[in-house]
Amino acid sequence: MKIWAFIILVFAADTVKSQGLAVSGKVLDSGSGEKLIGVTCYDSTNSKVSTSDSEGYYSFVSGNSPITLSFSFVGYKTVSKTFDKSGIYDIELVGGITLDEVEVNPEYNFSQLSSKAILRLPSLLGESDVVKSLQYLPGVQGGSEGSASIFVRGGSADQNLILWDDALIYNVNHLGGFFSVFNPHLVKNVQLYKSYIPVEYGGRGSSVIKISTREGSKEKYETTLDIGVLNQNLTFEGPIKKGKSSFIISARNSNLGVFTSLRNVLASSLSDENKISFYDLSARVNTDLGKNGQLVYSVFHGKDMYENIENFNKRLITNRLNWSNTVQSLKYTKYINPKFFFNSSVSQTTYKSSIAFEEEFIETKEGSTQALSNQIMDWAGKFKGQYAALPSLDLSFGAELIRHNFQPSYQNSLIAESEFRNEGVSTTEGAFYIGTNLRPTKKLNLEIGVRRSRLGTEGRDFNNWEPRVSIEFNPSSSYKWNLSYTQMNQYMHSLSNTGTGFNVEVWVPANAQVPPLNVESMSLGYQGSVDKSISWNQEVYFKNFTNSIMYREGENLSIFQSQDWFEKVNLNGRGRSWGIENAIHISGSKYDINAAYTWSKTEFMFAGVNNNQWFPFRFDRRHYLSLTGFYDINKKWEMNAAFLLQTGQAFTSPLGVRVDENQLPQFYYTSINNDRFPLYNRLDIGFSKTKITKRGNESKWSFGVYNLYNRKNPAYLDVELNESEQGSSYRIVPKAILPIIPFIKYQIKF
Template sequence: MNIIFQDRFPIRAIVLIGVALLITTQIYAQNAEARLSLTLRNATLKEFVKRIENSTGYSFIYSEEITIKHKINLQVKDKPLREILDLAFKNEQISYQFTGRHILLQKKKESKTVGRKFTISGYVTDGTSSETLIGTNIIESHQNQGTTTNPYGFYSITLPEGETELRFSYLDYATEAHRFTLSQDTLLNIRMQGNTQLQEVVIVSDKTETGTIATQMGSIEIPMTQIKNTPSILGEADVMKAIQLMPGVQAGVDGSAGLYIRGGSPDQNLILLDGTPVYNVDHMFGFFSVFTPEAVKKVTLFKSSFPARFGGRLSSVIDVRTNDGDMQKYHGTLSIGLLTSKINLEGPIVKGKTSFNISARRSYVDLIAKPFMPNDEEYGYYFYDINAKINHKFSDRSRIYLSVYNGKDHFAANYDGDTDSKNGSTMNWGNTIVSTRWNYIFNNRLFSNTTVSYNNYLFDVNSYNNNKYANSMGTSIINRYSADYRSGINDWSYQIDFDYNPSPAHHIKFGTGYIYHRFRPEVMTSKISEKTGDKVDRDTTYHSIANSRIYGHELSAYLEDNIKVNDRLRLNLGLHFSLFQVQKQSYSSLQPRVSARYQLGKDVTLKASYTQMSQYVHLLSSMPIAMPTDLWVPVTKKIKPMRSHQYSLGGYYTGIKGWEFSVEGYYKDMYNVLEYKEGVSFFGSSSGWENKVEMGKGRSAGIEFMAQKTFGKTTGWLSYTLSKSDRQFAKGGINNGERFPYKYDRRHNINLTINHKFSERIDIGASWVFYTGGTSTIPEEKTAVIRPNDGTNNGSWGGYGHEGVFDSAMTSPTIGEASYVEHRNNYRLPSSHRLNVGINFNKRTKHGMRTWNISLYNAYNAMNPTFIYRSTSKNAPYKPVIKKYTILPLIPSFTYTYKF
């Protein structure tokens, strides 16, 4: 029924209508949130009103002066009536009001002062713990403007004066709606309540910086629920292994936590822990990472269009943020598994003002094995992590955070010789990171974060040999030899970042940073002492001539703006400047970053990006797995910075409820990438490393497909990557100047991940991976050769993999074997595939939640090659036979977790 006011409309009728509205207001209020599905094409206001009335039982009241400028086009599924009205009238001067069973349409009131705008700002936190919520979506319904909270939970949005409705949404939290009249700058802090009915896993969140509506391309936020539910070796949930399941990301060796992203090497990944770079992220020789999931709040991967605030690496940025700590109550988690035990505790120090969060993890294989060791031998290995954080709120404008991480791997071997001798060695490597961050709100549009941090990575090896015997006179003689080898890198860094929100159409970030690097490629000392009785015959310390420290200064500045051109087009424009000074040599780089998002239709999005990056550090390594002997070295006068140009294009479709589909293609050029020269490798010594490598070019191209189900009891995704990566060096150098495939050039990569929740008590997760093999250099033939000695007796003959047995006489000929290889990386390893399965049994107890996890790593025992090596047969001693070695067969495990 339409009621149109005429000039002569009876006053009595108006009174009767008013009484009826008052009586029925409470009855029909709940229907304002009724959900409808509706499709309209070029509808008039009268047609729209009729459809709503027929579907809901509401009647519209409006005067004949209410008209629309544009025809109404809608296609909505299961949307609240309020949202449908917002969409229909978003570009019209029409407001609405629910009054009982009627909807009153009126002209929007014009602002008293045209153009007046005000800013709403504040923090979004968990309603129970006061933990800041990163990436919360904030949408203003009437203006269709939006923003998100930054990495510290702060938001700012500037809107026209008048009626305002802000909606706050975040994964696993109930949506918060706040309606008010905006007449002045407003501080609005939001405490969101968890929604226990939303237990689904969302793979890629719908944020302005990640997901399908984001301007950025190739950016993925991986929820912690997904990381914790991904089956892994020995039940150890791992951040890096969850990232490996994303398209465009590969593991190096089967089962390792290494990351090879879009044709890049592991040192081309910038891994940040609360904004501080981490150089070594591996435990147990690369099979586990240093990040304890219980300490982590958010993980974001950038692999395509890098925001301008990031720099220093070519292939990816992995931004890891840790939990701040509960400001209201104490609680924790205890977990016991086959390999490690973990504990996490958090709570208030001063309720509502100061909180703490601490996590600790330790492996205990050494403790279990110790009783079974022989009396004259002792071997042991363990690793541990400690994360601690203190969060203090001075006021709504000022907060400070203190974070500490310390982690170490320790290996020891001690044994007695046949006589009175003792031998042993220890090997330790790990990180220590300390950072302080201060958040300050200058005004409701300008937010700043200042970070000061210290980062130290150290690898240390000690070995000794003690011999004790008696001479012919019966006098005791003691000989002792000890050696110490150290390498590492430590940084002092300062960074200040600003978020400026002048209007909803612009989100500007700018800042600057400085890092003071101290590289210690290697420090080697040895000591020899001899003692006869009480007399010291010799006590000498030797220092290697390679001992040195290299100091570097890295300065950076950036500016980026996320621009909303119109409802369809968004741009992210940025510029990153960096300067690196080392050995009186300076390198500078100006790196443009451009990305665009165009909304082709309601459910179809197109994106494109261009990114330029520079890198000033290199990792020297010869092993296929992460080793503590790998050394970080800076650019030098001879070695230039690596550079890359990456071009990307993608399309995204969300037209099927609960599903997202995407395809992304990329092409990347890399310059000044390093490879070892022919016949040269590295193991623990940086001496003369500049002469052992060559600089060349690299290419990488690929296309990535992904289909993911984001809601429901069953969630997961299927991804397929088709890619190619190669290298090329100067003619006469590596591979005689011809292109050759990169070591981890893998043509096909498939990831299938599924999570299903049977009930509150039982849920299951599974992941299946398939990838074609990488490449390796394998000599095709071996021949026996006799060559005259070159006078140096260093056995350096050039070529691939030459092996020799050298005569001790300087002038005698050398007898050995020469290997022939046609080209670099001439052998492709066989394909690998693996299924991991894990099931959780949950039970709520009086004081918390108990979970038993049972996992199978490599469930059907696929014998994938971890390493390959060359052997020979007795019948053909000079014809190589390639054999594979598998170290990760079927591995069952269980874990007990108790949350209290």
């Protein structure tokens, strides 16, 4: 009640004392009419810096009149305008300027990747990847070789809140992790929060990855066709009503089904057969409702299918794995006046996964089937309001409500099919929040907020306060200091196999036996720049994890998963992560270079595990170095390169081996994650040539090499057993799956 009383008092004070100037509006691309996200907006009159939000809106309140605002964005010409009266004003920026593509937001809170930056990075088989592009940012680390999973500041992959147009996505992997599900041709902008996380976000422990999709051109129709080694991609966009409403739709379909079928035919002597494929469809429709309102509908659906059939000892053994995501959202945004706007949305998310094992005797046609399917379906509603109360004070407030429905089922059949479905579990997750952005002086900016979150689950309710604080000090225009504190609670856990490649995961809610994960994060950072051509930042952080879980020794996700999953995990673990992140960006008229280095350490401790000693997180990497670069050779040719060097991931190495009475090897261990994979390093390089065809269409050839010097980075480790007169011994053998891989790709727009 005190929070809402404070809001009412601010509204009343502003009504009584209304003075100065209030301007707001949208920042648009002059060519397509699309709104631009993350545009730097500078009030030179009051030395105030802001950015356009995720809807492309900006807002300023000043005690002075008139005011001069400058709008600048990577790849666009800067626009400056002077305003002498309050109102809603749209700003159009003209593109065509070559500048840096990876931007650290001037408000420090998040890093931002443009769609152009994502498409320029060299990648596996030429397929640009939204999530893998984030692995080049400081504090963000990749998983196993080829995996699209990311680990932010010691957090596990399920601790990333991933939003697609404000709708939650659970599994972001295609092909078991080699690619992410996000189609880069539909993505406009990616924002990563990992230090201070605004109070509007919650439900995860480590980061927020906010993906905003393109609106589609409001001025003309355009089709883009990509033909690559891995898949085909077709994108179609254009106006529904010119200047007012538009659409964009994009579809991908993999070529792997063709390749694996051909391989199975040509290699008929092999005892196994593999089938693998994926597809996805993304679309967005948006329309302006009057001058100051917009309605947006977004939808995504993707599915992966894998099957392995092996002929062994007169038996057909079949392993199947399928998973799919379906996400849709409807969002309404409205500017009431230059000081106040709100948006509200409803969304629905469905994630399904299944794993099956079938065995059939070829002669008798008898056999057995064991299978596990898992589904989680969410319905969510959100509301957010933002009010520029005073020239030095902005308020944000809102609420969200999510209904989670978890439904696992298990099938076991010997002759006829029989199935039983475990009793489903439903939980309700809700939150309300209020945040303030206070500027007591021109050199000091404070963001203070609090979020009240709640989970209603079987047997118990959880209620938690989540305070957030960010302090930014700007002694001069060329450098700044930042200090932040964030507390988050995660009310669900992901259980998955820890192996590389194709695996299935099951999401389970916190309950009376397993409390939610709590994460506290603190960071101190410094940013500097020289003439906009060189910028750098350093940041130190510390994170504390409470109520972590992990599988008990010998346990893992299997088709025998049931509702008593919490009996297979160690509970109430503690974790800690700390590190220092460094990044530098150098840009010129024809080149762009980014370098990032992170030193970090992450470890956990569970009662009764590892002799009650701390042990490294599996993806604890002490050193992580990334380099990316772009060079415009001429108007047609472009070169890009990316390099990664990182400490190998941790794994549990056996201390020895003994043979039991059945002559089977039994490995024994003394500590967890006591060894490391070999040092990981890889260089990718790419070239592209853009030209105009005889019919006036823009075409582009891209080619390059993944893993240029053929580094054999292990994706997993195998243990080989050796028998001799002296007894049994073993050796650990690294297994690489991605050697040097050339690629070629063709794109045409018409």
